Amino acid sequence: MSLVSEGVEVRGPLVAGVGEPSLATVGDYIALMKPRVMSLVVFTALVGLAVAPGSLHPVAAFTALLSIAVGAGAAGALNMWYDADVDALMTRTARRPVPMGRVLPGEALAFGLTLGSFAVVVLGLLVNWVAAALLAFTIFFYIVIYTIWLKRSTPQNIVIGGAAGAFPPMIGWAAVTGSLSLEPALLFLIIFFWTPPHFWALALYRTEDYARARIPMLPVVSGDASTRRQIMLYTLVLVPLGVAPWAFGYTGALYGVTALVTGAIMVILGWQVFRESRPAERASRNLFAFSILYLFLLFAVLLVERGWGGLIARLAA
Amino acid sequence: MSENPDDDGIVLTEAQKRARRSRSIAIALALAALVVLFYAMTLVKGPGVLIRPI
DSSP states (O other): OOTGGGTOOOOSTTTSOTTOOOOOOHHHHHHHTOHHHHHHHHHHHHHHHHHSSSOOOHHHHHHHHHHHHHHHHHHHHHHHHHTHHHHTTSTTTTTSTTTTTSSOHHHHHHHHHHHHHHHHHHHHHHTOHHHHHHHHHHHHIIIIIIIIIITTTOTTHHHHHHHHHHSHHHHHHHHHHSSOOHHHHHHHHHHHHHHHHHHHHHHHTSHHHHHHTTOOOHHHHTOHHHHHHHHHHHHHHHHHHHHHHHHTTSSOHHHHHHHHHHHHHHHHHHHHHHHOOTTOOHHHHHHHHHHHHHHHHHHHHHIIIIIHHHHHHHHHO | OOOOTTSSSOOOOHHHHHHHHHHHHHHHHHHHHHHHHHHHHHHHHGGGGGOOOO
16 A cells, blocks of 8 residues: 555655654554565474474474564565665565655664564573574575675575575474484475575566566576576476485375475476466466465475374473 | 644654554564563473573
């Protein structure tokens, strides 16, 4: 909802000076936390927490998930603080609170730093410091390594930056065990290699947006054909990794079948993207949409098959 | 601090006052939730709450 459309003068950072009274509502601050991204982060962290061996009191498990959610929200707010200039240039992000002028950049920065500090300290004090250190590193990685450094400087931005989105299952695992092992590393790798095909499929049909904002996404820098080839290659790496938890014996047949079937669909969609050429974009949209379902299904089945019994037992303890 | 409305200074509009009130309530609720969370975790940990190996 635009303030201009309500007949209220826009007082944002792009048009107003420092010290203007804020018109930001609670809803604007919730939007700063990127709730949709946060929900995926919480879900993958829940899976990491549920499949980890050992026990964690339900209140501690809730605290861990809440801290991870707030940490993800902090990262979202800091990202919107730093990226307000480019967000204003892109259709997908132009209506975010900072470019719209509803939240001042300083407010977004203070909000992000406060939330992030609270999330890390609460996780450390109430659960354990290994998980807290991982959460702090994740926020640092997303803001400093991805947002500030890589996003505007290299087409490999979301490849390396994707690590930030891949950490939550490891944090969930560490919240229970206080350590890490191969299994959470596999979950990390699945999300890490899922990120490039997912975001490049989006970038293929938002190329003009990224070009206008001068963000060197792969389609902007290397072109359409190269991006489609890279999507295919990363999908071919991703699918075996998706099957790996079953191959290593961490999961049962249901996960194996799900990973094989959905993996085959990912390969088919990746192949269709590879064969498609501009201006057609249907295959890219299909891959983008299905990739979300793919990741959700893998983790949901993992949760049902491996984690659900443990989670119920913990809640009943 | 003067209460005189003729003084120079920032005078909040009704929209700004409403926004500030909603933010204040949200902060109060968040802080209350934090207190409850620490209280609950203290009960969960019992005497172990004082054992903090790094």
